[in-house]
Amino acid sequence: MHSAANQQSRDSQAATGLKVVFNILDKWGCSITQVQHILGISRAALYRYRQNPQSASLSRDQLERLSYVLNIHASLRTLFDNPKNVYGFMSLPNDNPYFNGRTPLAVIGSGQFADLYETFKRIDALRGGLW
Template sequence: MGISGLKAAFNILEKWGCNADQMQAILRLPKATFYKYRNDPDSARLDRDQLTRISYLLNMHQALRIVFENPDNVYGFMRKRNHNPYFHGRAPLEVIESGDFAALYETFRRIDSLRGGLW
């Protein structure tokens, strides 16, 4: 999943409207490494934490694709304010852009639960 997952994660984050700083924080990549991997993803050497972050991003995207048919919702959901517990009026992207692993995990759990068993 490493390199192909990283490429997919970059694509998803871009479609979610993330800027470079947000992507770096979410993926836990230092600035120079981020730009190196963006320009040459095949050179990526990812650690377990980064691979897990990528996995959560890919699974969030998959869950959103299952729940929503409209691409505007699939890609726009992460920027929409959410007033459910945990988000407290923040957009999911605002929560995960902190780069905090627990925030990424908790956001993944809540988005994944939207599927409600839908496959």
């Protein structure tokens, strides 16, 4: 059973995370549809949460999706010093086996949780992440 204080703390963290993730996704050049798919939210919720992140009530799946976006971004910041590369990497075609010429953004834009995980895993591995 979650206490009201725990729920408020989680909602506050979700609101903060949403603001940061929306900023990252905007800088990656995501379309509205891609943002919906990546975060697993409806168009109405997307607009509502952008206007008022405090109104967000996110599921565990959605919180995990936020976490993966933040972790992908953190890995890119470790890999690259140049902001153009940090934010541009996701929209560049990638010829590595998993991506097969697709952009990482196209892969995670599918909305499949596994694609988000696999994309993070491969980007994290570039920086020497241990799995």
